[in-house]
Amino acid sequence: MKRLYCLLLTFVSYPALAATSSIVGSNSTEPLSTANLTQWTIGLVFVLLMILVVAWVAKRVTGFTSNHKGDLKIVSGIALGSREKAILIKAGQQHILLGVAPGRVVNLHTFEKGEIPEQTNKDVLTGQSFKESLQNVMKKGQDQ
Numbered sequence: 001m002k003r004l005y006c007l008l009l010t011f012v013s014y015p016a017l018a019a020t021s022s023i024v025g026s027n028s029t030e031p032l033s034t035a036n037l038t039q040w041t042i043g044l045v046f047v048l049l050m051i052l053v054v055a056w057v058a059k060r061v062t063g064f065t066s067n068h069k070g071d072l073k074i075v076s077g078i079a080l081g082s083r084e085k086a087i088l089i090k091a092g093q094q095h096i097l098l099g100v101a102p103g104r105v106v107n108l109h110t111f112e113k114g115e116i117p118e119q120t121n122k123d124v125l126t127g128q129s130f131k132e133s134l135q136n137v138m139k140k141g142q143d144q
Contacts, residue, residue, distance in 0.1 A: 076130035088130065097134075111137070
């Protein structure tokens with residue numbers, strides 16, 4: 001019985017092994033023939049183009065998700081060290097100063113409504129930076 005299976009397997013697999021392939025350059029005996037090198041080059045260029053297209057689409061698609069409308073927005077920020085930042089956010093009508101470090105977010109100060117004026121384009125035009133604005137607000141708080 002075992003011999004019958006081996007004989008049957010031999011007859012079934014012979015036509016599959018004897019079939020000729022129709023791939024360009026497969027009949028050449030040299031691996032570095034022009035046909036083989038052309039086929040490999042075209043395949044490599046196609047794969048690289050597909051990688052670039054997928055990366056471009058992924059960048060465009062993720063850009064849409066971050067442009068949501070809401071009551072929470074980052075007003076400004078400043079780097080305090082190599083990995084630490086102070087960020088001023090606006091949550092509704094209130095401004096909050098946050099300290100951000102790897103694995104940690106700390107509420108440094110919560111400003112009362114109206115304590116920080118709404119930023120306008122004149123602050124950008126006059127060159128007043130976040131650092132200067134923060135120092136002005138802190139001085140006002142110490143004076144009172």
